[in-house]
Amino acid sequence: MPAQQQLLNVAKIRILDSFHMQSAYQSAKKVSLLLHLGWLGGVKWFRIRTFRRRLVAPAHLIEISDVSFAYDDRPVLTGINMVIPRGKVVAIMGVSGSGKTTLLRLIGAVLKPTRGELRVAGQSVHDLDQHGVYQLRRRMGMLFQFGALFTDLSVFDNVAFQMREHTDLPERMIRDLVMMKLHAVGLRGAHRLMPSELSGGMARRVALARAIALDPMLIMYDEPFTGLDPISLGVISNLIRRLNDALGATSIVVTHDVQEALELVDYVYYVSDGRIVAQGTPDEMRASTDPLVRQFVYGETDGPVPFQYPSRAFAEDLKIVH
């Protein structure tokens, strides 16, 4: 035992030293391989297998070709074509109700496309059964709009939730991993607090730590900037970029916070009325001459997206008779 303990301590120190502090879980996996299922025997083999699979996967993490989606008869998305390359931070932007969140749900396999094909990590989401969907989701992290922390669990237990549900790691190791995740979002000192004691920005950061608990290959953010003060907003936006690069993950940010997103991301898809109407790098978006994009980027009140909700003629509503 002492030899293994020593080995583990060395590994821990190396993890702490490394710049990639957040990918502690992967290092833990390597340690467990090293100890050849010693007291760490609980780490499940499939996680190591998925780790290997990750190395030989195709270049685009997500490929969406000609996907449509409708609730009953009401079309929400029509003919979406999109690729999300590995390692990039991609924004999906658009006005409220344009189908952005639906797109996120399709990628998370909460909904299945009514037409077209959606491949995540080379796997067609259409063919997956419940088990397959759950296997896929273990490799995804999602940050919900207001965090969606479990209100009956402490900050620590929230971050530890997936580790406890999906792995048999010993409690000591879970503690170390949770502390590293919380350290990465700057809230190691808050691990004892309950979600009700956190401010909005802190809750969002804890939720972020929870989303990256198992070092996902894909992190999805649903309106991560909504309702935050400028400081928290900067912190979150900084974290999105840093965690993406440190974990070697891919990120999708669904947002309508234009300025913040254009600073942050590598590529933008602009969705309107369930279609992709524009795409490009942030610089291309800023320079775009498309009136729809211009209205959105510069926040003009009237334009292709009208100020007035469709209605009868104004005079008619005021009962003015000519």
Place this chain on the structure above:
Amino acid sequence: MFNRSAVLNVRSIGHHAVDAVWRLGYASRFFGLTIASSGTSFRRLRLLIRELYFTGVLSLIIILVSGLFVGMVLGLQGYHTLQTYGSESALGVLVALSLVRELGPVVSALLFASRAGSAMTAEIGLMKATEQLAAMEMMAVDPIARVVAPRFWAGVISMPLLSALFSAMGIFGGYLVGVVLIGVDEGSFWSQMNAAVDFRNDILNGVVKSFVFGVAVTWITLFEGYDAPPTAEGVSGATTRTVVTSSLAILGLDFLLTSFMFRGF
């Protein structure tokens, strides 16, 4: 005009009927799923114990106190009625039988529905409204197995225990009023009770009743929470519906069960 409104009325009746059937089917599927994914609750007993604490232990106070008072009232009323026939010594029988057969299971189930049931509905409804259930689903954890099933079994297990405690407390209350306060003969109070209450016909039937109520109340409670629209009005409406529906279900089921169990009398 008459025709049109008549058609609309008929249509709305049909709409309500279809809606009700659809909801019943959804609720049944939910029930089936809950039973099918109960494995986790028993493999990880800690989850179940936690819920047992919240639903069972925290309901103890209201159950015990109400039991005591119901028993005391039974003692008073029973004594007044029985003494006109000069049979005060049968007070123990009256108190025990009415509690064990009817009041114990029914009143404790009603209290359970309004104390633990409404809390469960509100909790699950809020978990849904704040996207906690969706988050769990995204983390590849089935919310029915992790959240719903442990609560269901906690309700089913604690309901018969609570109603037994209610009856015991009620009998004690009857004893306090009848024997200690009014002065009915203690020996005949207990011995007549002992002779008249049958284990299989009375006590076991009472346990069966409270088990059935436990299943019905927890099912309604959890379904209402799970199905609640994710808004403030949605959750409050679901909580109200839980109490109303489960109270009606308890009383209706009680009549059914009684008519099957005691038809020989």
